[in-house]
Amino acid sequence: MSTEIVIDEQSKKMIVSSSPHIFDNTSISKIMWTVTLTLLPAVIFAIFHFGMSAFVTLAVGSLSAVLFEAITQKILKKKITVSDGSAFLCGLLLAMCLPPGVPVFVPIVGSFVAIVIAKHSMGGLGFNIFNPAHIGRAVLMASWPVLMTTWTNMGPKVDVITGATPLNILKQDGYGALIQVFGNQTEMYKSMFLGFRNGSIGETSVVLLVLGGLFLIYKRYIDWTVPVVMIATVGALTWIFGPQGLFTGDPLFHMMAGGLIIGAFFMATDMVTTPITRKGKLIFAAGAGALTVLIRLVGGYPEGVCYSILLMNCVTPLIDRYIQPAQYGRK
Known part of the structure; x- marks a missing residue:
């Protein structure tokens, strides 16, 4: 541990402080x-x-x-x-x-x-x-x-789907019915990426949410580990455990569907309720992604982002307890 001696010009006092010596104008x-x-x-x-x-x-x-x-x-x-x-x-x-x-x-x-x-x-x-x-x-x-769980077409751009979100349609009627609603797979991806679909108010436009999240990563207000690992976990597991057997899923759909993007970038990255260390964040994000897939594919709800994050919030103290950074000077 190093020390630093700072002379306060106003009081003319010498202040001894321990490391780390970091000065930043970032505030809550x-x-x-x-x-x-x-x-x-x-x-x-x-x-x-x-x-x-x-x-x-x-x-x-x-x-x-x-x-x-x-x-x-x-x-x-x-x-x-x-x-x-x-x-x-x-x-x-x-x-x-x-x-x-x-x-x-x-x-x-x-x-x-x-x-x-x-x-x-x-x-x-x-x-x-x-x-x-x-x-x-x-x-x-x-x-x-x-x-x-009721979506009504309130605006001029949401008539592509009547009364249900893509995840609801997938849960109730299957992937084939979902494709029929949009016309084809390409149109489905386009609508979900741009946001012209039913869903909760702030979860529809993937591109705008991702751009906002990338800016926060650039500013270092959030760690890229959580959103990347959580979204990648959802994509990988939904591809592996597809509706027609192993490796028959549609990972791109599941990564853009529901509240995954807003949850991964803006909820799961909460500084207070997520682990401190990089390794801990990786475990947290992978767990949240896996629980999201479990609820979507097996559970009664079509969406699982909210509950997956809350469940991982429960184990954050445990993760922080056992996943700790190495002390300076020790292996």
Whole structure:
């Protein structure tokens, strides 16, 4: 361990500090609002794609989360920190995981659960063990399963699929019926990549979400290990365990379907609820990907991203306990 002696010019005092000696202007507020900005293209597309119903859900989810954070901190006599953007981002991510056209009370209840129960009941930002947005979504799914699994064509660009997401069609009718809905496989890939399909508000446009995620990797706000490994695991396993036997699956479809992209880049990379080390992140991401495939192919739900991430959140402390970086000077 090295030490550094710094002379404070104002107090003329010598300050001795231990390593590491890192100085950075990155703050929680800067990270949170940057992540929010990277989601903005997908948000704008969602409003264009689904119509004003999506805008209402997104606005209500974000603003109610901010309001619940301020009220909770006021009651707990803590400093009100809504300006750091964490509550706004949590509410926005929650709303992006909801179907368009849900009643207004749905994002409000979800934001309450995410902020008050999943976040502040555990001590606030930095102390929660579960991703708050996904806890909110999981509670909504358990409370109003019909509302959370009903997609209605609200905008001018979603008539390609009527009343069901691609994963729902695959689960209920099989891969052949899915191809028939889009016309052919190429059109299916194109629609899913660009976002012209049914689904939750913020999960449809793969290209916009990936671009936002790549920017966060470039800024080093998230580690590339988690999204790459999680998405690759889903692709590999769905290809191996295909509907017609081994190695007959469609990995490209499964990598673009559902909430995998937004979950891998913006949920599974949460700094608080994911492991610290690179090796730990790899285990976390591979586990989340495998659980996603297990739920999609075997479970009752067509989608498993939300639950897979929450389940891996449970084992994050265990991963951090046994996967630790080597101490300096030791092998």
